[in-house]
């Protein structure tokens with residue numbers, strides 16, 4: 266059975282787009298292990314769009330491009346499985362994939378069987394070229410049902426970008442996660458925009474069908490397919506912390522064969538990952554500090570009674586932000602302390618007169634795991 270915690274892994278799209286091949290996948294898998302990313306929890310290796318030939322074979326089956334994948338996909342799957350990793354692939358619910366390759370529209374059952382025969386564990390399922398006569402919910406239900414009948418446990422990662430009010434119907438399809446936003450690009454504006462997009466849909470993530478805020482740009486530093494101007498270290502830290510606190514799947518998008526020390530340290534931050542992987546999977550809630558949109562405090566109740574509290578500064582100037590213990594569900598009369606530490610710096614925090622506060626530079630965050638001390 267698929268674990269009911271948001272998946273973690275690496276995906277080819279953000280950096281490599283159509284420039285993918287077997288050697289890139291195998292070497293990236295090796296690096297996932299050698300760098301400690303696998304030990305930190307990243308287990309899925311996902312080949313995104315552009316892996317197939319433009320035409321199906323005479324039996325109507327999808328065919329991996331033999332120039333890119335000379336030994337076929339089962340070979341890749343075996344390589345990953347032998348190393349304790351899981352294998353993800355990509356298809357699309359519409360008439361073609363977003364990059365114009367064959368999709369699974371009307372061929373859901375055939376393709377689900379093909380993916381199962383290759384040893385696929387995860388299917389990212391896109392939404393480009395949806396025919397106007399078809400409804401998104403029907404298309405995702407079809408693929409979910411096909412996967413449920415394919416004889417293999419395959420996680421369905423729906424990727425309809427939040428379109429057509431995805432949050433209203435995705436839970437009924439059987440998908441395990443759903444993309445709530447349009448495509449991320451490697452810039453501060455994109456990170457900020459994707460976080461703002463979460464404000465109204467926080468109740469639609471969590472256990473059952475995780476809200477996927479899109480793949481990570483940490484470590485891209487302006488390189489690769491969606492690499493634009495890149496972000497500062499504080500911005501990448503804030504991006505990663507927000508994805509963890511909000512319980513998004515974590516799919517690395519940089520070239521992990523060439524990571525710098527800062528990238529590796531952000532991506533393997535154990536305190537943040539333990540929040541993202543929290544077994545209770547409770548949904549987060551939002552407090553807008555002083556009602557200001559750009560100063561969100563995201564809070565999430567964790568397994569064992571701890572509280573994750575993340576102070577975020579999306580504004581262009583420094584800010585002092587606070588919440589009260591009362592805001593976090595602790596009545597003054599309880600007479601308890603909140604005590605914890607910050608995920609990136611290890612800096613301690615205690616509630617002072619029932620208040621938790623943080624001084625934040627522009628585009629920075631502080632995330633604390635607080636304990637209720639009786």
Ligand code: GLA
Pocket residue numbers: 278313314362363364391424426447448
């Ligand atoms: C869409 C998806 C991306 C990526 C591309 C591939 O844009 O949202 O994540 O899969 O298609 O073409």
